[in-house]
Amino acid sequence: xxxxxDCFSYxxxxxxxxxxxxxxxxxxxxxxxLNSGVLNHQKVVYVxxxxxxxxxxxxxxxxxxxxxRFSWSSSELEEVQKASLLLAADVIYSDDxxxxxxxxxxxxxxxxxxxxxxxxxxxxxxxxxxxxxxxxNGYLNFRSYLxxxxxxxxxxxxxLPCFMGxxxxxxxxxxxxxxxxxxxxxxxxxxxxxKGKL
Numbered sequence: 001x002x003x004x005x006d007c008f009s010y011x012x013x014x015x016x017x018x019x020x021x022x023x024x025x026x027x028x029x030x031x032x033x034l035n036s037g038v039l040n041h042q043k044v045v046y047v048x049x050x051x052x053x054x055x056x057x058x059x060x061x062x063x064x065x066x067x068x069r070f071s072w073s074s075s076e077l078e079e080v081q082k083a084s085l086l087l088a089a090d091v092i093y094s095d096d097x098x099x100x101x102x103x104x105x106x107x108x109x110x111x112x113x114x115x116x117x118x119x120x121x122x123x124x125x126x127x128x129x130x131x132x133x134x135x136x137n138g139y140l141n142f143r144s145y146l147x148x149x150x151x152x153x154x155x156x157x158x159x160l161p162c163f164m165g166x167x168x169x170x171x172x173x174x175x176x177x178x179x180x181x182x183x184x185x186x187x188x189x190x191x192x193x194x195k196g197k198l
Contacts, residue, residue: 014076015046016076017032017045018047018050020049020051020052022070025049028047032047048070048072049070049071052097053100055107057107058071058072058077059072080108080112082113084114084116085118086108086116086117088101089119089120090122091121092121092138092139092142094137094138095138098138098141102163105163105193109192114192115193116190116192118191119188119191120187120188120189121187122186122187123185124137124138125185145165146191147162147163147165148166163191163193164191164192164194165189165190166189166190166191167187167189170182170186173188
């Protein structure tokens with residue numbers, strides 16, 4: 001089965017697919033090529049490496065001759081600031097990576113135009129030695145980053161930056177792929193970043 005990218009953002013004229021690791025990025029590129037007839041936008045779909053454990057923005061090579069295949073150009077980084085839509089799927093499964101993801105999101109969403117992130121996840125349950133129970137690793141940590149609108153706009157938090165999250169009822173979204181049971185552990189979140197008041 002093809003591997004789908006972790007995140008992508010629509011830049012108005014371009015779509016950036018991001019993930020980490022050459023093999024996964026090669027799979028992303030193959031997906032773009034296989035679907036080019038359906039999308040009819042192959043020339044504006046870019047596959048780029050994004051390592052959440054490294055600071056944003058990623059390094060840019062000014063020499064096009066030596067630029068690596070999945071590296072960013074300075075114009076793409078500028079376009080990310082103009083982007084309004086970010087999408088992510090299946091990215092919540094460990095506390096460390098969730099922390100890294102929200103670190104990157106804070107940098108991206110606090111710069112440039114206002115952005116909204118739609119994040120789809122399926123809770124992954126594993127036995128935890130720390131809890132001596134079966135838990136959804138990363139999920140509680142993920143939820144700790146999100147406030148509801150009233151918490152962010154409240155008097156005590158209004159001056160602080162925060163992520164505002166709203167869980168969307170997936171039962172209200174038509175399902176076009178048959179044979180897949182969403183179950184109760186599939187969630188779709190709408191996330192915005194409030195920069196706070198200075």
